[in-house]
Amino acid sequence: MLDERKILILQAVVHDYIQSAEPVGSRTIARRYNLGISPATIRNEMSDLEEIGYIVQPHVSAGRIPSDKGYRFYVDVLMKPERISEEFRRQIYRQLASKYREVEQLLQETTKILSLLTNYIALVVAPHVDACVLKHIQLIPIDESYILVVLVMSPGFVHNKIIEVNTRYTMEELVVISTELTKLLRGIAYRDIGVTLIKDIKDQFGDIGLALLDLISEELAHSNLEQLYFHGTLQMFNQPEFKDVEKAKALLEILEAKELLADLLTELGKNSGVQVRIGQENPHSAMQEYSLVTSTYGIGGEVIGSIGVIGPTRMEYAKVFSSVELMANILSQALTELVK
Amino acid sequence: MLDERKILILQAVVHDYIQSAEPVGSRTIARRYNLGISPATIRNEMSDLEEIGYIVQPHVSAGRIPSDKGYRFYVDVLMKPERISEEFRRQIYRQLASKYREVEQLLQETTKILSLLTNYIALVVAPHVDACVLKHIQLIPIDESYILVVLVMSPGFVHNKIIEVNTRYTMEELVVISTELTKLLRGIAYRDIGVTLIKDIKDQFGDIGLALLDLISEELAHSNLEQLYFHGTLQMFNQPEFKDVEKAKALLEILEAKELLADLLTELGKNSGVQVRIGQENPHSAMQEYSLVTSTYGIGGEVIGSIGVIGPTRMEYAKVFSSVELMANILSQALTELVK
């Protein structure tokens, strides 16, 4: 279907369009890439490529631009992810890992670096609490009717929750309950601290805090902690596609729907390795002008969250691909380091 | 200097321009406001107003628009803040106060409501920790070398800090230290828990945790918690001034400088009541096309933070003024309620 020369030409179109954001014509290709053939020949080939659906023409007297299918082919077959030097990797790792010991900051900083590397918008979904292992649970009195529940979880990240109670507990009682709970629950994954487990431990439990147990299990079951961080909107708006304000507004609208994005990333994160979603491959109509490149990060091999970049379909896939891979990798390493 | 009629005309110009974003001419005023005088007379008066500097002409054959000085006069003298019905106030209060018991959410929701009320960008600076009173301090072991310090402070808001230690503490020791520290520090404002106070209590303190004390005081002294929340960028971009993408980018740039904004709000918060900063009155050059309306919120009379709205100089001052006042008021009430 695609002979050598067609592939070269497709590659040229993709490259040039990614670079210039302008439709690319046969003359340009003949001039810029030394394929040893004339514009006329290129025109014939392009005509074929258009018929198969790899490139399209915005209007009859314009050059061609890659279709989503064209990008897909490029990503799957042609693209060579940029090689990243070990030196560079180490430098980034230092930049990230050296100064942060709280997960939240780590994630925040990761989005910054990633968006700087790519010039698009970087996203990070905070660790799925579900997968995190409890290290410590502490109840702290706030006043007569409120108690603060502090959960310390394995990748060094902390979660506060205020709950309402009818009974008043003394500080000493809370300390006892905390100690006991920690003893019983430590090392167990958050997702397993459901209603069931708490029921199971009820009988091993002193009776001071029995009423509290239900409340806590209730709260834990309902708390939705999927958090999304992102960075790079401003740079993104330097891309020529955003000369039109409406486009910019549309993008902001997408970014405002954080849960949606978080779900999308999490969904993609179910596959391993770097995932690429191009334009219309995306279920959300608002996002069909954009591509999404994602990967997962984790601790010691276990996946706990997703990371990604969103940019125009005309994005520098090679660079983005390897940047996402790199940052997923570095973040995982930093987190694993943190846990030890 | 300004007779009755000039004032009426100035008011007309301001009103019309706020509403339409188009320069307003003499005919328009004559038609729309029944001043009982002809366009020619209005022209003469406008000419005078321009000479004094209250209005300006973008180009010779256009209508007039208010200058910053004109807006200033409008805000100081002419503007009547919108009256807000008790019913409406109560409704908003319910919306805000009913569902949130954590300060952070409360602030977040406040920005949402305020930006919705005004159609501009709403800002809230999180409570100055300095002014907050400590309720409880709890040390929680994370692993050999890290300890989590949880501070619960008076307006129901919680602050986590992870610190590094060389000595290993047992859980029991940390409980003892926490209890003791809480006993000694409870009810004291954060700003006073400086290095000095901690030195003072050293001798009353058991010797298990002496080393920790220094670390904690050190950490507290350096933590900068000024947090800024905002909401409404998307709506703001519907304003006609943002048809130009460069303007939009400039605004995003302003919003990215969170510390700057937070400082600005805090600075303005030193005066009591609602403050208005118009265009060039603003020290930051990037903000000279915008106006800022701010007020302060607090607990039981004590100011602990600032709230505000940023919009184009052509903003609906009357509405924004009273909305900011309202939300500052409601937020204060909600917080005060929370503390009780």
Place this chain on the structure above:
DNA sequence: GTTAGCACTCTCCCGGATTGAGTGCTAAAG
């Protein structure tokens, strides 16, 4: 002091011409 009238200025918008990039087709060359 007010107003009608008028000349004048300037922006905005429209339509037409021009330019330029690019195509597809055809016929000739390789």
Place this chain on the structure above:
DNA sequence: CTTTAGCACTCAATCCGGGAGAGTGCTAAC
């Protein structure tokens, strides 16, 4: 059979000139 040169054609973008419209300032009359 493939490649290429040449050419006619298409379309978007740009430029240009000419109103139209909004608004002003000035003058002279009321």
